[in-house]
Amino acid sequence: MSGEVKGMNDQPLIELRDVTKVYPLKSGDVVALDKVSLSIQGGDFVAIMGPSGSGKSTLLNQLGCLDRPTSGDLLIAGRNTREMDDHELTGLRLNTIGYIFQKFNLIPLLSAYENVEYPYLMKHRKEDDTGHISSLLAMMGIDRSLAAHKPPELSGGQQQRVAIARALVNDPQILLCDEPTGNLDSVTGGQIMEMIDTLNKQGRTVLMVTHDPTIAECAKRTIVIRDGRIT
Amino acid sequence: MKGKDIIFRLAVRSIRLHFLRSTLAVLGIVIGVVAIATMGMMGANMTLSVTEQLSEMGNILVVKESGGGGGGGMPGPGGGGGSGSDEDYIPEDQFRDIERIASKYGTVYALYSESDTIEVGDETRRASIYGLDESVIPDILTLTDGAYPKSTSSVIIGPSLAERLDLTLGSKIDIGDSDEGPTTTVRVVGIIEERGMSMDLNTDSAIIGSEKLFTGIYGGEGEYGQVNIVLDDINDAETVSTEITDQLNKKEEQVTVQDSSRMLESITETLGTMTTFVMAIAGISLLVAAVSIFNVMMMSVTERIREIGILRSIGTQKNEVRKMFIYESAILGGLGAVIGAVASLTIGWVVVLAMVGSTEYFLAPASVMYVPFAMAIGFVTCVLSGVYPAWSASNLDPIEALRAE
Numbered sequence: 001m002s003g004e005v006k007g008m009n010d011q012p013l014i015e016l017r018d019v020t021k022v023y024p025l026k027s028g029d030v031v032a033l034d035k036v037s038l039s040i041q042g043g044d045f046v047a048i049m050g051p052s053g054s055g056k057s058t059l060l061n062q063l064g065c066l067d068r069p070t071s072g073d074l075l076i077a078g079r080n081t082r083e084m085d086d087h088e089l090t091g092l093r094l095n096t097i098g099y100i101f102q103k104f105n106l107i108p109l110l111s112a113y114e115n116v117e118y119p120y121l122m123k124h125r126k127e128d129d130t131g132h133i134s135s136l137l138a139m140m141g142i143d144r145s146l147a148a149h150k151p152p153e154l155s156g157g158q159q160q161r162v163a164i165a166r167a168l169v170n171d172p173q174i175l176l177c178d179e180p181t182g183n184l185d186s187v188t189g190g191q192i193m194e195m196i197d198t199l200n201k202q203g204r205t206v207l208m209v210t211h212d213p214t215i216a217e218c219a220k221r222t223i224v225i226r227d228g229r230i231t
Numbered sequence: 232m233k234g235k236d237i238i239f240r241l242a243v244r245s246i247r248l249h250f251l252r253s254t255l256a257v258l259g260i261v262i263g264v265v266a267i268a269t270m271g272m273m274g275a276n277m278t279l280s281v282t283e284q285l286s287e288m289g290n291i292l293v294v295k296e297s298g299g300g301g302g303g304g305m306p307g308p309g310g311g312g313g314s315g316s317d318e319d320y321i322p323e324d325q326f327r328d329i330e331r332i333a334s335k336y337g338t339v340y341a342l343y344s345e346s347d348t349i350e351v352g353d354e355t356r357r358a359s360i361y362g363l364d365e366s367v368i369p370d371i372l373t374l375t376d377g378a379y380p381k382s383t384s385s386v387i388i389g390p391s392l393a394e395r396l397d398l399t400l401g402s403k404i405d406i407g408d409s410d411e412g413p414t415t416t417v418r419v420v421g422i423i424e425e426r427g428m429s430m431d432l433n434t435d436s437a438i439i440g441s442e443k444l445f446t447g448i449y450g451g452e453g454e455y456g457q458v459n460i461v462l463d464d465i466n467d468a469e470t471v472s473t474e475i476t477d478q479l480n481k482k483e484e485q486v487t488v489q490d491s492s493r494m495l496e497s498i499t500e501t502l503g504t505m506t507t508f509v510m511a512i513a514g515i516s517l518l519v520a521a522v523s524i525f526n527v528m529m530m531s532v533t534e535r536i537r538e539i540g541i542l543r544s545i546g547t548q549k550n551e552v553r554k555m556f557i558y559e560s561a562i563l564g565g566l567g568a569v570i571g572a573v574a575s576l577t578i579g580w581v582v583v584l585a586m587v588g589s590t591e592y593f594l595a596p597a598s599v600m601y602v603p604f605a606m607a608i609g610f611v612t613c614v615l616s617g618v619y620p621a622w623s624a625s626n627l628d629p630i631e632a633l634r635a636e
Contacts, residue, residue, distance in 0.1 A: 011538065067630055
């Protein structure tokens with residue numbers, strides 16, 4: 001599959017070199033990221049904190065290959081994303097990166113099971129006959145009957161569990177979490193964080209944007225971003 | 232491919248989610264397909280019907296003076312009659328030559344023709360007047376009522392003329408305009424059976440009398456408008472035609488021989504042009520439907536911007552997004568084409584029956600081929616209408632799309 005990368009032990013899994021992102025507006029250019037350099041090793045758990053508008057989400061979008069830097073380089077497992085075309089970057093998102101959003105972002109036309117099945121089918125081009133999707137959903141506490149429901153019929157916590165299952169279905173090396181507990185109550189939020197922590201302990205690299213210092217405490221290290229710069 | 236299956240599933244569910252909107256879009260395609268197929272079938276049925284009629288006249292050859300009547304078309308009075316022009320006639324000696332050549336193949340008769348004013352009581356009209364050899368008339372015309380003309384004052388008339396002027400056996404007709412000179416009064420002794428359009432004689436609205444009656448009114452004895460040959464065997468048409476032209480046109484072209492094929496060609500061409508024109512008008516309804524599909528697809532893209540953003544962010548390629556919207560327009564087009572085809576067969580049958588008067592050729596390949604033709608046009612139009620919306624959807628910025636509410 002295009003865009004798939006293999007982890008290498010002797011170099012960072014993710015590396016940003018002087019990454020700058022500028023949004024040209026009529027009122028003038030907005031510098032969302034200003035020469036950000038960062039190295040993240042495989043298996044790390046990094047919390048990204050900072051006030052609103054500081055550039056957290058822009059950074060996460062860069063790491064998730066949803067956007068390209070205006071200048072600077074982003075390397076994932078040694079490969080420079082600048083040299084990749086849209087097809088390869090999309091393949092990277094499908095195979096290497098799992099995205100967990102604050103607003104869950106499930107597809108309302110598909111059932112919970114189908115939402116998890118979607119990236120699996122996109123990658124493998126065949127139905128799951130190993131029970132991988134069902135066991136993943138069961139691991140997230142979504143049983144067979146719940147899995148048949150459409151997302152609007154599920155609670156916020158259940159939707160986020162389905163979203164995590166979807167992010168994990170293609171066994172990605174990197175998990176990007178954008179305020180994963182932001183739309184959940186504290187109890188459910190705690191459960192979701194336990195899950196993410198477990199996934200990190202299993203070897204996945206986690207990068208998580210959060211406002212909440214207690215949530216950030218789960219991470220192995222925290223970086224703070226302010227006015228587009230890491231402080 | 233299962234990956235494509237889930238994309239197809241998404242397209243189907245999107246259509247089902249907006250059922251009313253999708254139904255209206257399909258209805259537009261149905262109307263377009265029905266309009267094109269029905270108009271096409273109507274034209275084809277007309278052509279086939281006329282072809283059949285003219286094929287029945289395939290055993291008739293019409294010989295005309297070369298300068299006056301070449302090029303096919305229906306025989307009309309006045310074009311070469313004795314009192315008509317100076318040159319557009321077949322002289323007696325030529326007629327005898329034609330008779331000598333062709334009489335062994337069938338019936339040969341010469342014809343005087345003119346168009347003139349007739350008066351019946353207070354009513355004045357124009358009618359075709361034919362003069363024929365009295366002995367030939369029973370061989371070529373069948374009567375529904377009365378007897379064949381035996382004198383210079385008796386005539387037989389066509390059924391349409393009889394009906395329009397309320398003429399019956401014994402009715403009197405004045406040939407000529409009484410304001411311009413003396414008229415000739417004739418009496419109706421027979422009504423001719425309806426013959427419809429014909430190569431040799433169009434008798435339904437005509438007056439047929441003896442040669443003496445005709446030349447007595449218009450003069451020009453031995454100057455025939457045309458010579459008709461009714462062949463016993465249709466396969467002799469080519470032989471007779473060649474023999475006549477070879478012998479009579481040796482030095483210079485004096486006569487032309489027409490058979491039904493030229494007329495058929497001319498009528499088929501005219502009907503074909505008419506059919507194409509009417510189908511083009513019907514095609515406008517499909518254009519309106521295409522705009523409707525385009526609108527539906529653009530609305531679908533706008534409503535699903537966030538969904539597109541999600542799909543792109545979790546690893547859906549641009550071409551997969553394009554496919555999703557193309558599938559959607561193809562499903563709408565496919566449904567419209569299939570329903571339109573079924574409706575075309577029903578509505579087309581009624582229209583053909585009403586306009587052509589017969590559904591004898593409705594299921595002929597030349598007629599029903601317009602159904603798949605219209606289906607294909609409807610389907611392709613629909614898919615093309617979805618191309619731009621699909622392209623714009625696939626090119627959305629994933630981040631911008633994810634921000635959409």
